[in-house]
Amino acid sequence: MIQYTMVFYVVLISLSRDLMAQDFVRCKKIYESKCSMASKYTLTDDIIKNHTERILNLRKFYPFFTLAEGTFSQYKEGVFRFLDMGYITLAVLRYFINENSFNDSPVTYSGYSEFCREMLSRDFDVTRERFAKDEIDELIRYIFDKMRNYGKAFEFDFYDPAERKQKVARVRLIDSTVRENEVVYTITEDGIEFYLTTKEVRDESRINMDQILLEKLIKSENFRGSIDVIERINIEVKALEKYREEVVELLLSDVHEGAKAVDEYVERTSVWFAEERKSFARNRELVDKAVARLTFGSDAGDSKTARDITRLQTILKQTIENHSNLIAATAELSRFSDEMIRRSRVRSLRASFDYESALNRMVAEDCPQCLAEFIEPLLLPKRHKSLAISTIDNIVLQRTAESLKGEERKELKADLNFKYDDELLNESVSMNFAKLFKELLGRLQRWDRVTLKEYGAILEVKFGMDIYRNRDYYAFLTHLAGKDSYSVKEITENSETFLEEMVVSGMTEDELESFQDMAFKIEFGNDLVKMKLDQGSTEEIAEITDMTFIKM
Amino acid sequence: MEKGFEKALEIYSVLATGQSISAKDKETAELYNSFYSDSEVYDAVTALLKKLNLKLYEYNESIFVTAGAGNKVFGYTNDDLKRMLGLRLNKELYLVYFIVYEALLQFYKTSDTYQVKDYIRLDELIEVVGKELGRISSDTSVYTQDDVNDSSFKAVALLWDGLPPMISEDKDRNKASRGSRYGFAKLTANLMNQEGIFTVVDDRLYPTDRFHAIVENYFEESGSSIMARLEEIKNKPADTEEGE
Numbered sequence: 001m002i003q004y005t006m007v008f009y010v011v012l013i014s015l016s017r018d019l020m021a022q023d024f025v026r027c028k029k030i031y032e033s034k035c036s037m038a039s040k041y042t043l044t045d046d047i048i049k050n051h052t053e054r055i056l057n058l059r060k061f062y063p064f065f066t067l068a069e070g071t072f073s074q075y076k077e078g079v080f081r082f083l084d085m086g087y088i089t090l091a092v093l094r095y096f097i098n099e100n101s102f103n104d105s106p107v108t109y110s111g112y113s114e115f116c117r118e119m120l121s122r123d124f125d126v127t128r129e130r131f132a133k134d135e136i137d138e139l140i141r142y143i144f145d146k147m148r149n150y151g152k153a154f155e156f157d158f159y160d161p162a163e164r165k166q167k168v169a170r171v172r173l174i175d176s177t178v179r180e181n182e183v184v185y186t187i188t189e190d191g192i193e194f195y196l197t198t199k200e201v202r203d204e205s206r207i208n209m210d211q212i213l214l215e216k217l218i219k220s221e222n223f224r225g226s227i228d229v230i231e232r233i234n235i236e237v238k239a240l241e242k243y244r245e246e247v248v249e250l251l252l253s254d255v256h257e258g259a260k261a262v263d264e265y266v267e268r269t270s271v272w273f274a275e276e277r278k279s280f281a282r283n284r285e286l287v288d289k290a291v292a293r294l295t296f297g298s299d300a301g302d303s304k305t306a307r308d309i310t311r312l313q314t315i316l317k318q319t320i321e322n323h324s325n326l327i328a329a330t331a332e333l334s335r336f337s338d339e340m341i342r343r344s345r346v347r348s349l350r351a352s353f354d355y356e357s358a359l360n361r362m363v364a365e366d367c368p369q370c371l372a373e374f375i376e377p378l379l380l381p382k383r384h385k386s387l388a389i390s391t392i393d394n395i396v397l398q399r400t401a402e403s404l405k406g407e408e409r410k411e412l413k414a415d416l417n418f419k420y421d422d423e424l425l426n427e428s429v430s431m432n433f434a435k436l437f438k439e440l441l442g443r444l445q446r447w448d449r450v451t452l453k454e455y456g457a458i459l460e461v462k463f464g465m466d467i468y469r470n471r472d473y474y475a476f477l478t479h480l481a482g483k484d485s486y487s488v489k490e491i492t493e494n495s496e497t498f499l500e501e502m503v504v505s506g507m508t509e510d511e512l513e514s515f516q517d518m519a520f521k522i523e524f525g526n527d528l529v530k531m532k533l534d535q536g537s538t539e540e541i542a543e544i545t546d547m548t549f550i551k552m
Numbered sequence: 553m554e555k556g557f558e559k560a561l562e563i564y565s566v567l568a569t570g571q572s573i574s575a576k577d578k579e580t581a582e583l584y585n586s587f588y589s590d591s592e593v594y595d596a597v598t599a600l601l602k603k604l605n606l607k608l609y610e611y612n613e614s615i616f617v618t619a620g621a622g623n624k625v626f627g628y629t630n631d632d633l634k635r636m637l638g639l640r641l642n643k644e645l646y647l648v649y650f651i652v653y654e655a656l657l658q659f660y661k662t663s664d665t666y667q668v669k670d671y672i673r674l675d676e677l678i679e680v681v682g683k684e685l686g687r688i689s690s691d692t693s694v695y696t697q698d699d700v701n702d703s704s705f706k707a708v709a710l711l712w713d714g715l716p717p718m719i720s721e722d723k724d725r726n727k728a729s730r731g732s733r734y735g736f737a738k739l740t741a742n743l744m745n746q747e748g749i750f751t752v753v754d755d756r757l758y759p760t761d762r763f764h765a766i767v768e769n770y771f772e773e774s775g776s777s778i779m780a781r782l783e784e785i786k787n788k789p790a791d792t793e794e795g796e
Contacts, residue, residue, distance in 0.1 A: 151716045168695055176717045177682060178675040178734055181755070185716050250687075284736045352664035353771040356656055362782065363688040366704045369642070371649035372630065373621045378652065378763070378768050379747045380570035381606060381619040381626035 048161045055158050059169040060194040063147075063154040065090055071146055078138060083124055088143060091119055093173065093195045096187035097235060106177075106184035109144070114502070116140045148174050149186075192239065210236065215279070218286045223308035230315050237322045240269065246328060251337060254360050255344040262337040266330060273327050280320050287313050427500075432472035433479075433499060434506025440549060441515045448551040452477075452529050452544065468531055468542075477544060480522070485552065487519035488512065518552040559586050559700075560596030567601075567608070567617040568626075570748065572762060587615065590692035610763030618766050621778065637739055643707045644730060650708060651740040654681050654748065656767060659759055663772045674755040678717070678737045685709040712736075 068086035072078065099107045117140060120126035126136060153170035159168045173191040176183050187195075210233045217226040247265050251258025272386060290309050355374075362370045391423045419427070436459070443450045450458075459467045467473055479499035480486075492501040492512050504512065527545030563583050567571055573580040573587065586593050601608050606617045619626035628636070628646055639645050657673045658680065665759060688705055700707055718734045728742050729735035741757060744750040749763040771778065 084630055171600070178678050178717050180673070180675060246603075249795070271646075352662045353775045354662045355653075356661050358771075359653060359657070359688075361779075363705055365782070366706075367782065368650065368705050368708055369630075370645035371646060371653055373778050373781060374656070374771070375649045375652050376621040376623075376627055377607075377618045377766055378749045379619070379654075379743075381568055381617060381623075381630060382628050383569060383633070423741065 006017050052160050052162065055169055059156070059171045060190050060197070062148070062156055062169070063171060063173050066154060067146055073336065075142060085146070087123070089147060090198065092116065092147060092194065093187060093191055096174065097192060097195060100186050104178065106186050108182065108184055112185065113140050114143060116143060148176070153175070161221060196235070200437065218283060218290065218423070221290070223290070223305060223312050226312050227315065230312065234319050234322065237319065237326055241329070244326070244333060247333065248336065251340050254356065255340050259337055262333055265367055266334060269330055273330070276323065276483055280323060282315060284320065287316055289381055328530065415433070429475070430502040430506035432470070433476050433502045436473065436476045437503045438460065438507065441518050444520050444549060444551045445518065450549045452547045455549070456529070457530060474542060481524070481547065485519065485521040488515045489517070492516065520549050521552055523548045523550060555591060555697065556592035557596050559590070559593045559602060560584070563587055563593065563597050564600050569616070572614045572616050576613060584613070584615065609765040609769045609772065612761045614761050614765070616762045618763050618770060620770070622659070622781070630718050639730065639742060642703055643711050647701070647736060648709055648740045648743065650685070651677065651681050651737060652744060654684055655744065655757060660767050663768050665781070671756040671758045674737050674741060674757065677757065678733050681737070682712060683702050
């Protein structure tokens with residue numbers, strides 16, 4: 001029984017071993033494939049995602065190589081081919097750093113020109129003996145224009161694989177601005193960064209790196225070299241100080257962004273400062289020892305070395321002081337940041353308009369057109385009408401365009417002679433009445449007695465058959481029958497009826513005068529007079545009671 | 553016509569032509585006094601301005617009107633301003649806007665904090681514009697073709713960056729133009745001078761009472777509606793460019 005059990009266990013173990021071995025192989029395969037996938041992923045990721053960042057780091061070197069290559073080969077048929085533009089570029093940048101960062105003043109063209117002339121003469125023997133003054137002046141201007149790329153940024157195209165877009169990277173070494181009506185020049189941050197990275201590794205405290213070098217130099221008693229290193233440390237301290245000032249400025253204009261920048265600055269520098277302090281202490285100790293040796297030692301005879309050591313001690317002391325100030329200012333920065341945040345909170349409770357925040361908001365939303373909301377209220381109310389662009393186009397392109405003919409300008413005045421339709425009708429009726437009345441009076445002047453029939457015949461001869469279709473004729477007779485007698489004199493002086501009024505207004509003064517003695521009476525008969533002579537006409541025929549007009 | 557209303561119309565006609573009415577100005581002192589001493593005149597003027605969508609502000613014993621933003625009758629469109637300034641592209645106009653805004657910021661960070669100074673020099677303004685454009689445009693070290701044509705701060709920053717500081721080193725030969733940073737600043741200064749917000753003398757910009765009146769009051773009063781409108785404008789397409 002025990003034997004069987006053992007055999008069973010042996011079989012079981014061997015089986016499980018086989019199974020484990022198979023699993024292990026499978027796992028290994030999966031692991032390897034995953035590893036290869038991961039590494040492939042990392043590789044692709046690194047290539048694509050970090051490409052733009054790498055190009056941005058590289059871009060600061062681009063102007064240097066562009067300038068160094070072939071700047072003088074074509075210039076003046078290669079007369080100045082022996083000049084090294086790479087060297088000149090670095091020298092000029094160093095001069096700018098010296099003026100801008102140490103002396104805190106911008107560079108004028110004349111300042112640069114003086115420096116460049118001295119350098120060309122000293123290092124390349126470009127002197128007045130070999131070249132004409134104009135030639136040298138022109139060369140200095142040419143170098144300057146080249147370094148400024150004629151006022152434009154150095155640009156180079158590259159492909160951003162992450163965004164799949166063609167982009168342009170740009171960098172300037174020297175910037176220009178107007179100050180008190182004079183153009184002055186300053187080195188850009190890119191310029192400073194380029195200059196500094198030509199010697200040290202980025203993202204490490206350069207001060208610390210320099211300290212290590214300084215330590216080595218002091219130990220090897222290379223005091224002259226040490227002074228150079230300390231000068232470089234000074235540049236670094238100044239650069240950090242400038243960085244701090246920028247952070248403060250940002251904090252003043254935008255509390256949120258400023259607070260972020262403060263955190264970043266403090267985090268970046270706090271790690272360095274402790275190390276740097278230690279290094280400074282160590283180096284100071286070394287310099288002090290060197291000074292002590294100089295005083296009491298046997299090799300104190302070399303006065304040049306003594307001078308170097310003393311100078312080294314002085315500038316190291318100065319640099320340590322600057323560095324300490326920087327550390328103190330950085331500590332102050334955090335407190336300042338807290339205070340600004342507190343003030344910003346208080347201010348936000350007050351009902352005032354914050355122009356800086358408004359700008360920041362427009363910037364955050366990238367809406368430059370929103371600026372119009374702030375500029376328009378500042379402008380005076382618009383008083384002039386202006387032409388639309390299309391109209392201007394028409395003016396240029398189509399001289400006879402309809403739109404350009406414009407409207408004829410008319411002086412519109414109240415027309416005092418204007419008559420309404422009913423007035424016009426009245427007038428025409430009155431004219432007709434007057435004519436009919438005149439005809440009657442004229443006939444009566446000659447005949448003394450006129451019957452309606454005769455009167456109608458006379459009118460028919462004078463005006464034609466249309467007279468029978470004239471409504472005014474019938475209206476005249478109807479109104480005329482309203483009175484028994486008429487005297488022209490009376491109706492002129494005092495018109496009693498509507499007819500009289502109309503007749504007087506329709507006759508001229510001369511006519512009224514010529515008939516002024518006329519007067520007649522009307523005798524009404526019993527017969528009806530047909531007013532139409534043409535009996536065959538289908539038109540309706542009017543019948544009027546007979547009347548006889550008798551002159552009085 | 554009632555005498556009060558007649559006076560109100562007189563006040564309106566002076567204000568609408570862009571002049572101010574001031575107790576210190578002989579010509580308009582009488583109008584200023586009637587505006588504040590006669591309630592009938594005061595009511596009529598304010599009612600009239602309200603109907604016309606104009607706003608009235610007082611500063612230093614003077615009164616001014618503004619058409620505010622987006623006023624269809626008395627306001628300017630982008631095209632009006634471009635024509636007025638001889639500009640062609642929207643981004644050029646935005647640059648002018650930006651310069652005006654920066655000039656404003658030199659005197660007021662907020663509407664209640666006036667930074668006492670008499671004037672700002674044109675070259676100081678140019679420097680601060682360059683600096684601010686550098687700060688706000690996220691990164692001008694890289695750009696795409698879209699960025700150049702876009703209505704963005706980056707396009708404005710790239711435009712500024714591509715301009716020479718001056719056309720000529722000779723001060724007198726540098727006129728208001730689109731050709732240089734100085735030219736742009738000068739162009740803007742002329743606009744501000746013409747619109748009565750700054751008095752420009754010998755390349756120095758002195759803020760006027762009108763400027764103080766509007767900056768201290770208008771935006772404080774209309775701040776919330778402006779912010780609401782920013783959202784609308786952002787979503788609205790910009791005016792058409794001419795021949796870009």
